[in-house]
Amino acid sequence: MPANVPPRYKDAELRLHRATTREEKEDALREMIALLPHHKGTDKLLGDLRARLSKLEEEATHAHRPGRRAEVGQVVREGAGQWVMIGPANSGKSSLLAALTHAKPEIAEYPFTTRDPLPGMMEFEDVQVQLVDTPAVGGAQVPAWLPQLVHGADGVLIVLDVAADDLEAGLRSSLELLERARVRPAGRAAAAGASPLERAVPVVVLVNRCDLDDDGTFAALAREAVPPDLFMFSVSAVRGDGLEGLRAVLFRSLHRIRVHTKEPGHAADGGKPFVLPEGATVHDLADRVHHDLAERLKFARLWGPHARFEGQQVDRGHVLGDGDVVELHS
Template sequence: MGIVEKIQQIEDELARTQKNKATEYHIGLLKGKLARYRAQLLEPTPGGSSGGGQGFEVSKSGDARIALIGFPSVGKSSLLSKITKTKSEVAQYSFTTLTSVPGVLEYNGAELQILDLPGIIGGASEGKGRGRQVIASAKTADLILMVLDATKGPNQREILEQELESVGIRLNKTPPNIYYKQKTTGGIKVSSTAPPKYLDEKQIASILRDYRVHNADVLIRDENVTVDDFIDVLNAQHIAYIPCLYAYNKIDAVSLEEVDRLARLPDTVVMSCHLELGLDVLIERIWDDLKLLRIYTKRKGEPPSFDDALVVRSNSTIENVCDRIHRSIKDQFKYALVWGASAKHNPQKCGLSHHVADEDVVSILTK
C-alpha cells in the first residue's frame, strides 16, 4: 500500500470514528500517523531534484513574499493587475493547469513580491504534479492573501483552509508552547507548568512510540494545548505558521448588509476589483500585517536621506540594519546614533543589539 492509500485509509477511519473519551487515544494515534505520512509524501525524493525542464520555484525577491491563493474566477488576476506596477511574463508550469504570475507591489519604499499559487488546491497535498514545489513556495511566504468571492458561501474559505492545513500551513496561529527534546536514554518524561486540559501523558507516550521515540523530555507550558499541537511540535520542520489576510472580492454584487457582515470578520478586508473599491485599504492592511519597518540612514555631518528607506522585519536590531547596508559593516562597527520612536532621547548612542522602530533614523559609525 502506497503512502497516498495509507493517508486515505486513515482519513476514512477518522471520519468513521466517533469522538468520545473512549476513542480519544485512538484518534490521537491516527492523527499522529496521518501527519507522519503527509510529511513523508511532501518530502523531496531522495537523490532527486525539483524536476527536469522548467521548474516551478520562483526566486524569492523584494522585501517580503505574499502568496496569493484562491479558486478560479475570484479575481486574482484582476487584483494583480490593479495593485502591481511591474510583473514578469506569465509562465506555464507543469502542475495541472497551473499558471504562476509573480508581481511586485511597490509601497512605502518597499518591494513586495506577490506570487499567485493556484496549484496549491486540487492535489497539492497528495504530492500530485509539482505539488511539493508549490507547497515549498507557499511555506516561504511572509503573508498569505486568500482571495474569496463575496457572492459565494463560507464553504470556499473552509476548503482552502483545510487544504493549507493538510500540507502543514497554519494560518494566523503561533507555535504551540511545548518544549520537546529527544534524548538517547532516560525514557519519556512529561511535565507541565499547569495540568493540560486536553492532553495527557498516555496520549503523548503512545504517539511518541508510534514515531519510534522512546527517550524524550516534554514540557507543556500551556494548559490549552491539544493532541494536534503536540503532533505539530513533533513535525516542526514541516510546519509553517503564516499570517493570513482574507480578501472578499465582488462586493458590488452583494447587499450592503452582506458587505458589512463580511467586513466584520477577523483578518478580513472587502473589495471590488471591477469598481476599484477598497484596494487602498487592502494594500494598507497588507503592509500592516507584514509588520515591516522603514529605517532611514544618515551620514555624519549630513541631513538624513528620506528618499530611500531600508526595509527590515519587525523586531529587527541595529545588527540587522547593518546587514541590509553591507555585511562587512559589522566587523568595523563602533556604535550607532538613533533618532526616533526607539530612542529614549534623540540621538541615542546604541550598540548592535538595540531594537529599531518604524521610521527611525540611524547613523552608523565605524572604527
C-alpha cells in the same frame, strides 16, 4: 534504522520512498531530520539524510542558473515579503493582482484560467511586496507544487467572492490547502501532534467584489463563515474599494520595519530603505550593510519617530523601529 524513531518518522520515510517530485522528497527529508532523535547512534543516519537534502537543494539552485529552465511552481522571492494568493475559481485573484501590481495575468470569466504561479510587485510607500497568483483550489486537482509554494510564503491571502453562493466551500478548500501545506495562521496555537515543520504565518481572508455588496449583507454572512481568529478585509478589484488600505494591511502584517542610513554630516540616503524584521537591532542593521561594519561597530546615532531627541546616541543592542534613520559609527 534506530529502533527508537517515532512513528511519524516512519510515516515521513514512507512518503520519501513514494515521492515523485524534488519538492516532495525535500519535504519528507526535512521532516525526517526534525523527528530523528539526535544522539551518537543516529549520527551516521543524520549525516546521510542531510547529505541527501543538500544534494536536492543544490539541484534546485542549478535549475535557476542562466540557461536553465526554472522548475514549475518555483517563484523567486523579491521585495519586503511574499504573499501567496489562494482561493476558489473566479474569486478575482488575477484581477486583484492586476489592480495591485504591474503584472498582466490572463483574466476570464471561465474557471481555472491561471495554471502557473504568476508573481507581481505591489508598491507600498517606499517598498514593494510580492504577490503571487496561483491556480484555483477546489473542483480540480491541486498542482503538486502548490502546497510547497504556500509553505514557503511569508503570508497567505485567501481570496473569496463575497457574493458567491459557494463561499463557504471555497473557504473550506483554501483552509484544507493550508493544512496540507503545514501552515497555520499566526497567533493560533499548534494542534497536538502537529508536524515539526509546520509554520505560523499571517493569513488574511480577502472578500472581493464588495461593489456587489453595497449594504454589507454578503460581508456579514462571510464574517460568520470565517474563523473568528482570521482577519477579514473587503475590497473590489473592479471599483478599487479598499485597495489602498489593503496595501498597508499586507505590509504591516509581515511585521517588517523600514530603516534608512546616513553618513556623518550628510542627510539620510534617499534610496530604498533596509527592510528588517520587527525587533531588529542596530547591530542587525550594520550586519545587513556589511559584515565587517557589524564587527567594528561602536555606537550609532538615531533620528526619526522613535528617537528621544535628534541624533540620540544608542548602542548596538538598541531595538529599531519603522521609519528610523541611523548613522553607524565604527
